Amino acid sequence: MTDIITHPLAIDGKDPRNTRGDRISQDRYYSREWMQREWDHMWTRVWHIAGRENQLPDPGDYIVHDFMHESVIIARQADGSLKGFYNACGHRAQKLVHTNGSQDSWTCPYHGWEWSTDGSLLDACDRDDFPQGDPVGKIRLIDVRVDTWGGFVWYTMDDKAPPLLKYLEPLPEVYKNFPFETMVRVRWVRVEIPCNWKFSSDNFNESYHTRTAHPQVPPIIDQDHFTSRFEMFPMGHARIIQMGRPSLRDRVPEDQPHPFDDTLRAWEIDPASYATYEDKAMQGWLDLKAAKRRLGPQRGYRHFDQLTDEELTESPFGVLFPNIAFGAGAEGMSFFRWEPHRDDPEKCYFDLWELAFPIDGQYRARLTEFAVEMKEADYDFRIYSGPEAVADLHDQVVFQDWALAPGQQAGWRSRGYQEPYLAAQETRVRRFHEVLNDYLDGKPPGW
Numbered sequence: 370m371t372d373i374i375t376h377p378l379a380i381d382g383k384d385p386r387n388t389r390g391d392r393i394s395q396d397r398y399y400s401r402e403w404m405q406r407e408w409d410h411m412w413t414r415v416w417h418i419a420g421r422e423n424q425l426p427d428p429g430d431y432i433v434h435d436f437m438h439e440s441v442i443i444a445r446q447a448d449g450s451l452k453g454f455y456n457a458c459g460h461r462a463q464k465l466v467h468t469n470g471s472q473d474s475w476t477c478p479y480h481g482w483e484w485s486t487d488g489s490l491l492d493a494c495d496r497d498d499f500p501q502g503d504p505v506g507k508i509r510l511i512d513v514r515v516d517t518w519g520g521f522v523w524y525t526m527d528d529k530a531p532p533l534l535k536y537l538e539p540l541p542e543v544y545k546n547f548p549f550e551t552m553v554r555v556r557w558v559r560v561e562i563p564c565n566w567k568f569s570s571d572n573f574n575e576s577y578h579t580r581t582a583h584p585q586v587p588p589i590i591d592q593d594h595f596t597s598r599f600e601m602f603p604m605g606h607a608r609i610i611q612m613g614r615p616s617l618r619d620r621v622p623e624d625q626p627h628p629f630d631d632t633l634r635a636w637e638i639d640p641a642s643y644a645t646y647e648d649k650a651m652q653g654w655l656d657l658k659a660a661k662r663r664l665g666p667q668r669g670y671r672h673f674d675q676l677t678d679e680e681l682t683e684s685p686f687g688v689l690f691p692n693i694a695f696g697a698g699a700e701g702m703s704f705f706r707w708e709p710h711r712d713d714p715e716k717c718y719f720d721l722w723e724l725a726f727p728i729d730g731q732y733r734a735r736l737t738e739f740a741v742e743m744k745e746a747d748y749d750f751r752i753y754s755g756p757e758a759v760a761d762l763h764d765q766v767v768f769q770d771w772a773l774a775p776g777q778q779a780g781w782r783s784r785g786y787q788e789p790y791l792a793a794q795e796t797r798v799r800r801f802h803e804v805l806n807d808y809l810d811g812k813p814p815g816w
């Protein structure tokens with residue numbers, strides 16, 4: 370059997386008794402008042418991801434993160450540390466920079482004040498014309514707190530927010546065997562979607578929809594709720610761990626090629642060596658662990674030596690409150706993040722990043738049909754006007770989720786909306802809304 374990794378902070382994410390039973394009110398999906406409350410009480414408090422650390426290798430490198438109407442700059446300092454600032458000039462608030470870049474200093478495009486990337490003012494026009502005193506040495510950009518974990522650059526606008534590692538608790542410990550900081554972002558897509566951002570929070574907090582929406586997945590990942598493990602954590606995060614083998618109840622017809630056969634063959638296992646389907650699913654899964662253990666390091670996956678048997682094959686899917694999900698597998702990570710539109714509660718942005726562990730040459734991304742070149746991807750922005758706008762991403766599981774988003778938004782606006790009638794395996798959905806309610810009521814966990 371596979372070894373089971375549970376964390377002492379995990380509570381059963383499939384037991385509705387671990388929620389209060391707060392109602393999931395309808396207006397949260399479209400009202401501007403809700404949107405404003407989320408900004409006031411949640412987005413200005415949580416830790417956000419601005420980008421990847423390897424976007425800023427050298428002093429002077431900086432990245433810009435625009436979030437709703439706010440914008441933040443994170444810059445690499447001469448001593449190697451990172452500092453972050455609101456992207457607003459200290460003179461009269463002009464936005465300083467609009468895109469990522471690398472400069473020794475930032476010169477404001479309005480009146481030319483020159484800012485060091487450490488936030489101090491280097492020079493200004495007519496410095497002797499300020500009766501209140503020379504601004505140099507006096508005025509600074511306003512700081513935001515910055516930290517890193519997993520190769521991601523994080524910041525928070527809240528001086529009182531818990532430290533990043535506490536905020537993420539216990540995921541850094543749960544994923545300690547994975548060298549995420551070494552990963553290469555081989556796909557970097559942002560899609561504007563016509564729905565409230567919480568569509569994705571709800572969607573990633575349950576796998577109940579996958580059998581209907583993603584029928585291609587159960588033959589390679591066992592998405593049965595009775596074989597999966599559901600976890601919820603005190604800070605609002607959650608996980609589901611699904612077995613990296615076919616579901617026994619979603620078998621493809623005997624005369625059709627089984628997608629798990631490709632996985633087995635990729636690791637030098639003959640699918641014909643199993644007498645029955647059950648045998649292939651269950652014994653094949655164990656054989657796959659052994660094959661990955663044996664062959665992984667010589668194929669360039671050096672970190673396989675650190676991974677447990679569970680981590681070699683299973684499909685753990687973590688949802689970081691409020692707006693990040695990631696599937697961390699042995700060969701790579703699918704990373705998803707969704708953010709609200711700046712002023713329309715019925716639109717959001719969906720980020721799709723594929724991260725790969727650096728091995729030589731080409732690699733094949735998880736759950737995709739195509740080999741992807743092992744190099745940092747360029748930024749690719751789309752507007753979802755229909756599946757044709759993202760047709761080239763049809764191999765991504767989230768392609769099918771996006772197709773559901775407009776219809777979900779329509780239902781949230783309907784007079785036919787009812788309190789959701791949740792399955793036990795959807796417990797994390799209610800839990801998400803309860804943590805959201807706690808933030809909006811001024812009682813975020815851990816503050």
Ligand code: FES
Nearest residue numbers: 458460461477480
């Ligand atoms: S607003 Fe930046 S120099 Fe005036």
Ligand SMILES: [Fe+2]
Nearest residue numbers: 572582583770
């Ligand atoms: Fe989905």
